[in-house]
Amino acid sequence: MYVSFNEIQNALKNTETSCVKLVESYLQTISQKNSELCAFLEVYDTEALQRAKEIDQKIAEGKAGKLAGMVVGLKDVLCYKNHSLQSSSQILQGFESQFTGTAVQRLLDEDAIIIGRQNCDEFAMGSTTETSAFGVTRNAANPNHVPGGSSGGSAVAVQAGMCLVSLGSDTGGSVRQPASFCGLTGLKPTYSRISRYGLIAYASSFDCIGVLAQATQDIALVLEIIAGKDDFDSTVSQRDVPPYSQLLNHNEQKYKIAYYREIFEGEGLTEDVRQATQQKIDALRAEGHTVEAVDFPLLEYVLPTYYILTMAEASTNLSRYDGVRYGYRSEKATDLESMFKLSRSEGFGEEVKRRIMLGTFVLSASYYDAYFTKAQKVRRLIKQKTTELLGQYDFIISPTAPTTAPEFGTFAENPIQMYLADIFSVQANVVGIPAISVPNGEDENGLPIGLQIMANSFEESKLLAFAHYLNTYK
Numbered sequence: 001m002y003v004s005f006n007e008i009q010n011a012l013k014n015t016e017t018s019c020v021k022l023v024e025s026y027l028q029t030i031s032q033k034n035s036e037l038c039a040f041l042e043v044y045d046t047e048a049l050q051r052a053k054e055i056d057q058k059i060a061e062g063k064a065g066k067l068a069g070m071v072v073g074l075k076d077v078l079c080y081k082n083h084s085l086q087s088s089s090q091i092l093q094g095f096e097s098q099f100t101g102t103a104v105q106r107l108l109d110e111d112a113i114i115i116g117r118q119n120c121d122e123f124a125m126g127s128t129t130e131t132s133a134f135g136v137t138r139n140a141a142n143p144n145h146v147p148g149g150s151s152g153g154s155a156v157a158v159q160a161g162m163c164l165v166s167l168g169s170d171t172g173g174s175v176r177q178p179a180s181f182c183g184l185t186g187l188k189p190t191y192s193r194i195s196r197y198g199l200i201a202y203a204s205s206f207d208c209i210g211v212l213a214q215a216t217q218d219i220a221l222v223l224e225i226i227a228g229k230d231d232f233d234s235t236v237s238q239r240d241v242p243p244y245s246q247l248l249n250h251n252e253q254k255y256k257i258a259y260y261r262e263i264f265e266g267e268g269l270t271e272d273v274r275q276a277t278q279q280k281i282d283a284l285r286a287e288g289h290t291v292e293a294v295d296f297p298l299l300e301y302v303l304p305t306y307y308i309l310t311m312a313e314a315s316t317n318l319s320r321y322d323g324v325r326y327g328y329r330s331e332k333a334t335d336l337e338s339m340f341k342l343s344r345s346e347g348f349g350e351e352v353k354r355r356i357m358l359g360t361f362v363l364s365a366s367y368y369d370a371y372f373t374k375a376q377k378v379r380r381l382i383k384q385k386t387t388e389l390l391g392q393y394d395f396i397i398s399p400t401a402p403t404t405a406p407e408f409g410t411f412a413e414n415p416i417q418m419y420l421a422d423i424f425s426v427q428a429n430v431v432g433i434p435a436i437s438v439p440n441g442e443d444e445n446g447l448p449i450g451l452q453i454m455a456n457s458f459e460e461s462k463l464l465a466f467a468h469y470l471n472t473y474k
Helices: 005-013 019-037 045-061 102-109 152-159 176-182 216-226 261-265 271-286 299-320 336-347 350-363 368-392 415-420 426-431 460-473
Strands: 040-043 071-075 113-118 165-170 185-188 208-213 256-260 290-294 395-399 435-442 448-454
Touching: 005 216, 019 040, 019 045, 019 071, 019 113, 040 152, 045 113, 071 152, 102 113, 102 165, 102 216, 113 152, 152 165, 152 176, 152 208, 165 185, 165 216, 176 185, 176 208, 176 435, 176 448, 185 216, 185 460, 208 216, 216 460, 256 261, 256 271, 256 368, 261 271, 271 290, 271 395, 271 435, 271 448, 299 350, 299 368, 299 415, 299 426, 350 368, 368 395, 368 426, 435 460, 448 460
Parallel strands: 071 113, 071 165, 256 290, 256 395
Antiparallel strands: 040 113, 165 208, 185 208, 185 435, 395 448, 435 448
16 A cells, blocks of 8 residues: 555556556455444545546546545545535534535645545544544554544544545644544644635634645645635635645754653653653754753643633534524424524534533623633733744644543543643644644554644744654654
């Protein structure tokens, strides 16, 4: 099985394979593994094979796009016209997307092949892919362990060789944390770098479309194609998009890198993750990079700020699912009010309802200033301090998650523990900066460990080049 798009392009060029053979191979892998792992909710087998035939013809005529031969999976929060879209929730039962989102359309325009729709935590709310209404996704490294979340299906599909690349979404680590748990590379770009048109909203000022793959080059190429201005999204950046895939060569530059002193003093970090991170710091120093411990006094406020604001935004965004126009409608309803109440209470899962209720609470008249307004002010301070720090350093590194993939049911009785697992990943979303997770060895049980790297806004070129260097030369 090919692990990078470069290998696929070379094989296509030398007629060692074809797009049809590639798709057939991925479909065979899905057939063998998906019933156990539950990475895909729906596979577009007939459609993908037909598209592969068309792209083979384009290749023969010399008219193929840049992504001809790239087989991609979509997290079940991305719009693809005339295809089911449910955000892994019963509330969107029977819903089909009326349009194709910008990021997905740009992949199609360059002849990528979409192979299916992938499982995730319901409405992207979760860190384990256990909250999906359609069953849990299992980690291919050990099926008794979670794959991370919320883009767990997207990560496992790449991990298990069911597709080459997945598009996920990242609101607080939902691409990077599953990348860490599944031994992949996962990128969350700068907020506004990629259009959110066609992405189901969880928390609109945090949500980003992200990319999961084995090879950094593939992430760079996909970002290069899907990023950029878009008339359908008023929040998207108007900046030009650099040719990321051509800027990966490491030029022996020595970087100045920071890590938080508090990380190693915290109790939640497992010894295997601590050692792997320390070894990476030592290795970078040995290669001539400056790696320094710094204090970040606002670190303890990042997680509560994130959860107050995202739950408030979720409460507002999810109010549109009411059983009136589309999706699930309770059969027990007797009048309009009972239809609203029953449709939402039956259609949403426990975790989503918990976040809606907490978000509604912090937005209520009595508590708005005490929680929501204060969290917005703290968010501004965190952004200010992070920007100052990244003015002095090229990168901030940390473990992607404090542990490796836990077993199923670990957080069943205590969701707060699940929220704490996001301790390192949420800062990039609170601030809006790009961050990437790269593989950083395994623990004593053979479960992958991830290293997170954060850079300043719109510095994806530098971030990807450094990630490529770590993936290639370590």
